[in-house]
Amino acid sequence: MDPVKRQYESYPYPARDPAEEARRLVEGSPSDPIEIDHFLFRGRRDWRKPFRALVAGGGTGDALVMMAQRLADAGCPAEITYLDLSEASRDIASARMEARGLSATYEIRSLLDAPAIAAERGAFDYIDCCGVLHHLPDPSAGFRALSDALAPGGGAGLMVYAPYGREGVYPMQDALRALLGEDEPSAQVALARQALAALPETNGFRRNPFVSDHEVSDAGLYDLLLHSRDRPYSVPELLAELEGAGLAAVSFLEPLRYDPAPHLPATPEFAERLKRLSTAERWALAERLAGNMRMHVVYAVKAGREGQAMATLSAEAVPRWNGPDPRALGRKVQAEGGFAISMAGLRHWVPIPKAAAPFLPALASERSFGEIAKAARMDWFAFASTFGPAFRALAGVNLLHCSKGLPR
Numbered sequence: 001m002d003p004v005k006r007q008y009e010s011y012p013y014p015a016r017d018p019a020e021e022a023r024r025l026v027e028g029s030p031s032d033p034i035e036i037d038h039f040l041f042r043g044r045r046d047w048r049k050p051f052r053a054l055v056a057g058g059g060t061g062d063a064l065v066m067m068a069q070r071l072a073d074a075g076c077p078a079e080i081t082y083l084d085l086s087e088a089s090r091d092i093a094s095a096r097m098e099a100r101g102l103s104a105t106y107e108i109r110s111l112l113d114a115p116a117i118a119a120e121r122g123a124f125d126y127i128d129c130c131g132v133l134h135h136l137p138d139p140s141a142g143f144r145a146l147s148d149a150l151a152p153g154g155g156a157g158l159m160v161y162a163p164y165g166r167e168g169v170y171p172m173q174d175a176l177r178a179l180l181g182e183d184e185p186s187a188q189v190a191l192a193r194q195a196l197a198a199l200p201e202t203n204g205f206r207r208n209p210f211v212s213d214h215e216v217s218d219a220g221l222y223d224l225l226l227h228s229r230d231r232p233y234s235v236p237e238l239l240a241e242l243e244g245a246g247l248a249a250v251s252f253l254e255p256l257r258y259d260p261a262p263h264l265p266a267t268p269e270f271a272e273r274l275k276r277l278s279t280a281e282r283w284a285l286a287e288r289l290a291g292n293m294r295m296h297v298v299y300a301v302k303a304g305r306e307g308q309a310m311a312t313l314s315a316e317a318v319p320r321w322n323g324p325d326p327r328a329l330g331r332k333v334q335a336e337g338g339f340a341i342s343m344a345g346l347r348h349w350v351p352i353p354k355a356a357a358p359f360l361p362a363l364a365s366e367r368s369f370g371e372i373a374k375a376a377r378m379d380w381f382a383f384a385s386t387f388g389p390a391f392r393a394l395a396g397v398n399l400l401h402c403s404k405g406l407p408r
């Protein structure tokens with residue numbers, strides 16, 4: 001049996017109990033439908049129309065359940081196909097869906113079959129592929145398969161591992177493979193736990209504060225340290241894979257984390273040097289300077305459409321707030337001209353012009369930006385110039401999206 005299939009038959013990932021569905025919905029990126037709308041459909045998709053989605057390598061069902069539940073709540077006629085190599089994972093994913101009265105089509109196949117499924121039943125408007133491509137024997141073939149299964153106006157939400165935030169993981173995988181490689185999965189997990197407990201304080205994995213999956217569950221430990229096939233992608237490597245598959249990145253998440261400027265001295269000389277870099281070079285620089293990225297979440301579309309996919313501030317756009325009480329945030333911005341937020345272990349200062357503070361409470365209403373401007377008796381251009389920097393800053397930390405048809 002393929003060692004990757006063997007792993008996920010023994011340790012479906014992430015570890016999930018269908019009984020938990022009665023208590024909580026697991027949410028995250030990629031594939032929150034409001035994010036999908038914001039990053040791939042300009043925040044303007046008509047969700048009364050059918051939506052065909054593929055969850056490629058769906059595992060125990062996090063993205064499947066989140067998407068299906070949110071789209072059912074919004075009354076969207078969604079057709080979702082789940083695909084995975086692992087029957088044990090599929091069983092957990094389908095039990096979670098059943099616990100919520102939701103349905104999907106389930107396929108035990110390789111994601112390389114995605115184009116064949118699309119040819120049989122129609123191309124996909126959206127493809128989720130989270131934590132899978134870096135486990136394929138030929139990841140480039142996987143990127144191409146997903147691209148070939150995508151409708152021309154569709155998009156994908158992908159997650160792949162990144163190298164610098166996973167420092168110490170790969171030497172540790174090599175060390176454990178040399179010691180335990182041939183043993184049964186459960187024996188490997190037990191011995192790996194003992195080996196980890198004895199690591200010297202100089203060990204790179206032990207010193208890395210960004211990886212903790214091994215502490216959460218046995219499935220997490222196996223996935224992180226005992227995987228038979230796992231390679232990380234730097235920003236340039238990931239962009240090259242996308243390009244090779246006819247895709248292009250719209251945005252990484254969270255967008256602010258891929259801006260190198262906050263990691264450099266705020267001097268004219270550095271500003272001038274940054275200006276000379278392309279968007280892709282700036283993303284790559286941010287990854288190298290920050291050093292904390294252990295994965296990349298990226299929304300991508302067919303090459304050539306990347307400039308037209310993401311929502312921008314417009315009078316028709318309807319804001320969807322994704323954070324704590326925006327009134328409290330408005331008061332903070334009014335007093336301090338911004339706020340601090342921690343992402344992946346790093347504290348970021350998010351500057352927001354004080355003049356934009358009075359508009360923050362309205363972001364949790366159902367009103368479009370045009371209606372918000374009207375209520376403030378401002379013409380659109382005055383509103384857009386006052387609120388524009390706040391829009392970019394809040395979208396940059398994933399607190400603000402646009403979607404007309406999907407409630408938060």
Ligand SMILES: C[S@@+](CC[C@H](N)C(=O)[O-])C[C@H]1O[C@@H](n2cnc3c(N)ncnc32)[C@H](O)[C@@H]1O
Pocket residue numbers: 004005008013014056057058059060061062063083084085086089109110111112129130131132135136223
């Ligand atoms: C790390 S898990 C991620 C699961 C899920 N996407 C998530 O983010 O929670 C990787 C999943 O990809 C599946 N997988 C690996 N290679 C695959 C392939 N070639 N085709 C389909 N699924 C695959 C595994 O069986 C496993 O369920």
